[in-house]
Amino acid sequence: MFDTLRACLRTLALLCVTGLSVPGLHAETGVSDTRIVIGQSAVFSGPARDFGVDYRAGIQLYLQRTNKQGGVFGRRIELVSHDDAYEPKRTADNTVTLIEQDRVFALIGYVATGNLIASLPIAEKAGVPMFAPMVGTTSFRTTHNRYLFHVRASYESELRKIIGHLATLGIHRIAAVYQDSAFGKSNLDTALKIAAGLNVQVVESVPLAIAATDAQPQVAALNKARPGAVLMIMAGRMVEVFIRDYRATGAAAPLYTISVGITDAPGSASRLQGGLQGVVTASIVPPPTLTRYAIVAEYQRDRAEFGEKIDSYNALEGYIVARVFVEGLRRAGRDLTRQGFIQAMERIGTFNIGDFPVTYGPGNHNGSHYVDLEMYLADGRLVR
Known part of the structure; x- marks a missing residue:
């Protein structure tokens, strides 16, 4: 009897160390008492690298702010990123790596329509939330997917x-x-x-x-x-x-x-x-230098505090994305699970990130509807 009990305890300890689920215990993949691991595949090399580099910089900026303030229920958020060079096949391979080897809780900040097409079925099959791809293609908005959440307007x-x-x-x-x-x-x-x-x-x-x-x-x-x-x-x-x-x-x-x-x-x-x-x-976001917007003022404050040199529309978008994601984590509560996160996001309704509104519900994962038109000057500045 005691040998059997010792064997059970050893098995239970092994499962807890490796992060595998144990019936009756809270042990979600990518979540421990001290951290939440999330994953990203995006373009960090080649002619389209600015998309991924800037988007990641904005996401990381707000994660730094969150972690400095103690994380979410004491858990730091760690982002694991892999370069897919804008190639859908590499995105699919990276997604498998993030889920099976890096064992992430959720996926965030993917870039480009073809890359999302290649990776979304993998995430869906594994039951992993995919959050805020830099994609506004209509087909992803008209067909509801329980695991896919947008932030940017379509x-x-x-x-x-x-x-x-x-x-x-x-x-x-x-x-x-x-x-x-x-x-x-x-x-x-x-x-x-x-x-x-x-x-x-x-x-x-x-x-x-x-x-x-x-x-x-x-x-x-x-x-x-x-x-x-x-x-x-x-x-x-x-x-x-x-x-x-x-x-x-x-x-x-x-x-x-x-x-x-x-x-x-x-x-x-x-x-x-x-x-x-x-x-x-x-x-699809306000001008990143127009600090009369509360969200922009907070973004620029954090850039200054954490020494972030990248400053662009895509970086501001990434910052907003991370804020919405962290809000979802907080609302999911201390006993964080993927399904609990999805349910928490669907309960948000309309919520202001600074003064930037997003809306979610059980049949609505679309987030923001903010769109404006601006004109470039010769030096690259934008005016309305």
């Missing part, structure tokens, strides 16, 4: 804001250049539907490769169609390539981009030598 909201603005100005003939990827094609379809509903004609649409260094054929095709405005449904350095070649032709139609178009505005402005002037962008 690309549909951004495109509706842009195309509605053009219609109000009386511009009813537009053209589009889109990223030759799942992200670009899906959001072109969304733009076409929105345009049709607003009596706006898309007179030409052309794809551009992610790694393109020359956009002259695309520019020629769009100029031939003589649109009243050009909508860029792209992300990262390829936007610079298109703007450079478009401006070189002397074309006068105004350029519009969604929020992920320009990630390094000062760098883009310098490389384009004034060519960024007048480009209009959708923004």
Whole structure:
């Protein structure tokens, strides 16, 4: 009898050390008495690296603030990040590693539509929450997934804001250049539907490769169609390539981009030598220097305190994302489980992060609806 009891106790101790679940005991993967481990796969190398680097910096910034204040119920939050170089296959592999080897509690801060397509089924099968991917693609919003939570507004909201603005100005003939990827094609379809509903004609649409260094054929095709405005449904350095070649032709139609178009505005402005002037962008967070917004003032306060040099829209978005995530952890209570976290998020209703509202419920994991339009100056600053 005593041998059996000793064996049971040894087995119980082993399970607790390795973090495996034991019926009747609280032992969630990625959660201990002192820490919560979360995981991220994002682009940290290559031409689109600014997305992942800045997004992670913002997330880490608020985690530093949280940990300095004692964490959540005494647990520090640790972020494990892996580079996927913007490649969906690597994102899928990283997701398996994060779940099976790093044994994270939740996934956070993924980047790009194709990468989310590749990784979400893996997370869902494992029952791991996936929080705030930098993705606004419509299909992820219209099909409810219990494990997926958004914070940023959808690309549909951004495109509706842009195309509605053009219609109000009386511009009813537009053209589009889109990223030759799942992200670009899906959001072109969304733009076409929105345009049709607003009596706006898309007179030409052309794809551009992610790694393109020359956009002259695309520019020629769009100029031939003589649109009243050009909508860029792209992300990262390829936007610079298109703007450079478009401006070189002397074309006068105004350029519009969604929020992920320009990630390094000062760098883009310098490389384009004034060519960024007048480009209009959708923004899904307030300007990161406009401290009359409480959320921005708090973000800048924490940047100063923790010495964070990165300062961008994507970094501010990451900071907001981490604040919403930590709020969900707090509401889930001391006995933290994945299912408890999901339920806590669904009970939030409408909640203000500073003065930035987000809304969640059992059938609504979409978060924010904030979208505004801003215009770039030649030096990369934005004005309204």
